[in-house]
Amino acid sequence: MAKAKRICILLLRFLAFAATLSAVIVMATSHQNASFFAVSFEVKYTNSPSFKYFVIANAIVTVYGFLVLFLPSESPLWRLVVALDLVFTMLLTSSISAALAIAYVGKKGNTYAGWLPICGQVPKYCDQVTGALAVGFVGVITYMLLLLYSIHTVLDPLLLKKT
Amino acid sequence: MAKAKRICILLLRFLAFAATLSAVIVMATSHQNASFFAVSFEVKYTNSPSFKYFVIANAIVTVYGFLVLFLPSESPLWRLVVALDLVFTMLLTSSISAALAIAYVGKKGNTYAGWLPICGQVPKYCDQVTGALAVGFVGVITYMLLLLYSIHTVLDPLLLKKT
Numbered sequence: 001m002a003k004a005k006r007i008c009i010l011l012l013r014f015l016a017f018a019a020t021l022s023a024v025i026v027m028a029t030s031h032q033n034a035s036f037f038a039v040s041f042e043v044k045y046t047n048s049p050s051f052k053y054f055v056i057a058n059a060i061v062t063v064y065g066f067l068v069l070f071l072p073s074e075s076p077l078w079r080l081v082v083a084l085d086l087v088f089t090m091l092l093t094s095s096i097s098a099a100l101a102i103a104y105v106g107k108k109g110n111t112y113a114g115w116l117p118i119c120g121q122v123p124k125y126c127d128q129v130t131g132a133l134a135v136g137f138v139g140v141i142t143y144m145l146l147l148l149y150s151i152h153t154v155l156d157p158l159l160l161k162k163t
Numbered sequence: 164m165a166k167a168k169r170i171c172i173l174l175l176r177f178l179a180f181a182a183t184l185s186a187v188i189v190m191a192t193s194h195q196n197a198s199f200f201a202v203s204f205e206v207k208y209t210n211s212p213s214f215k216y217f218v219i220a221n222a223i224v225t226v227y228g229f230l231v232l233f234l235p236s237e238s239p240l241w242r243l244v245v246a247l248d249l250v251f252t253m254l255l256t257s258s259i260s261a262a263l264a265i266a267y268v269g270k271k272g273n274t275y276a277g278w279l280p281i282c283g284q285v286p287k288y289c290d291q292v293t294g295a296l297a298v299g300f301v302g303v304i305t306y307m308l309l310l311l312y313s314i315h316t317v318l319d320p321l322l323l324k325k326t
Contacts, residue, residue, distance in 0.1 A: 047275035050264045083314060086249070090307075093253050094260040101213045101261035105268065106276065112210035113269065115278040144253075151246060 006073060012146055017065035019139035020092070023058045023132050027051060030128035034121050043122045050102040051129070057095035058136060061088045061143075082150045089143040096136045103129055169236060175309055180228035182302035183255070186221045186295050190214060193291035197284050206285045213258075213265040214292070220258035221299060224251045224306075245313045252306040259299050266292055 031044040045051040064084065071077060106126065109117035119126040194207040208214040227247065234240060269289065272280035282289035 041275075043275065048273060049267065083311075086310070086314070090253065090256050094256050097257040097260040098264035101264040102268070104212065105265070105278070110211060112204075112206065113278070113281050115268070115276070118276050147249070148246075151249070 009146070009149065010069070012142055013065060013069055016139055016142035016146065017062060017069060019135050019142060020058045020062040020065060023136035023139055024055055024062060026128060026135060027055050027058070027132035030125055030132065032122045032125035043118075043125045045129070048102050050098040054095045054099040054132070054136065057091045058139070061092055061139070064088055082147075085143065085147050085150060089140065089147050092136070092140045092143060096133065096140055099129075099133060099136070103133060172309070172312065173232070175305055176228060176232055179302055179305035179309065180225060180232060182298050182305060183221045183225040183228060186299035186302055187218055187225055189291060189298060190218050190221070190295035193288055193295065195285045195288035206281075206288045208292070211265050213261040217258045217262035217295070217299065220254045221302070224255055224302070227251055245310075248306065248310050248313060252303070252310050255299070255303045255306060259296065259303055262292075262296060262299070266296060 027045050031042055033040060033042050035041075045055060068081060071081070105115055106118050106129075109115050190208050194205055196203060196205050198204075208218060231244060234244070268278055268280075269292075270280055270282050272278050
């Protein structure tokens with residue numbers, strides 16, 4: 001039973017690692033050449049600070065997720081992992097929120113501020129950003145599940161002690 | 164010692180409550196009439212979905228913070244508060260990131276996407292949004308401190324048990 005649980009957690013951690021890695025790759029490779037009145041330019045993720053933040057945050061969490069995969073199950077560092085999971089889930093949540101806010105403006109524009117949607121000009125770029133955000137979302141959800149599980153196992157002994 | 168700690172936590176919770184409440188009030192009252200080529204219009208927080216999200220998230224956390232202030236110290240619900248703190252800190256982090264991303268575009272614009280900064284036209288509105296974000300930041304930081312303290316107290320008995 002304990003072994004099945006451990007394998008389940010390991011699979012979740014691998015899924016989280018794969019999701020954040022894919023988010024980095026999909027976002028970092030998103031680019032499209034567009035022309036506007038005979039002026040050709042390239043649209044890349046580096047054009048927006050929010051997307052840069054998204055890539056950096058996901059890259060950091062990918063490295064962390066990779067390292068945790070190889071942590072032996074008897075290591076005393078696992079207690080630290082709960083706190084680190086918390087910090088990195090916050091980082092992911094923050095980066096995906098910022099990227100989503102900008103992507104929303106890119107998709108729908110904002111008539112009050114006079115910001116026009118840009119997805120009509122660069123549909124391929126837009127689709128790729130949407131894909132990166134979707135994969136990033138899978139990563140955040142997986143880390144939240146892991147965090148809830150950690151909190152559950154940490155709180156459980158206390159609950160048992162009290163009754 | 165335990166009493167001083169409890170008062171300290173209560174003060175932190177009160178600060179968090181005051182910060183999120185101020186963030187809601189300052190953001191919700193931010194508006195300015197601007198005219199553009201003889202067309203007069205009003206700039207409000209409801210013009211941007213991210214700012215609306217910021218107000219709603221902060222309002223929810225304000226209500227939660229208010230209720231927690233009156234929770235008796237012997238209540239068994241305190242164990243639930245750790246999990247709720249986590250959820251609401253995530254919500255705050257997410258909302259402030261999204262609002263910050265949009266505020267940044269409003270301040271600096273984005274030349275690649277052709278989005279012009281709007282702070283030149285509506286400086287008063289911009290200052291008020293900046294104020295709301297600053298107060299919201301205080302709220303997030305306070306909730307993070309509370310969360311770290313909760314995790315510390317939850318993890319501590321486990322550490323003592325192991326040694």
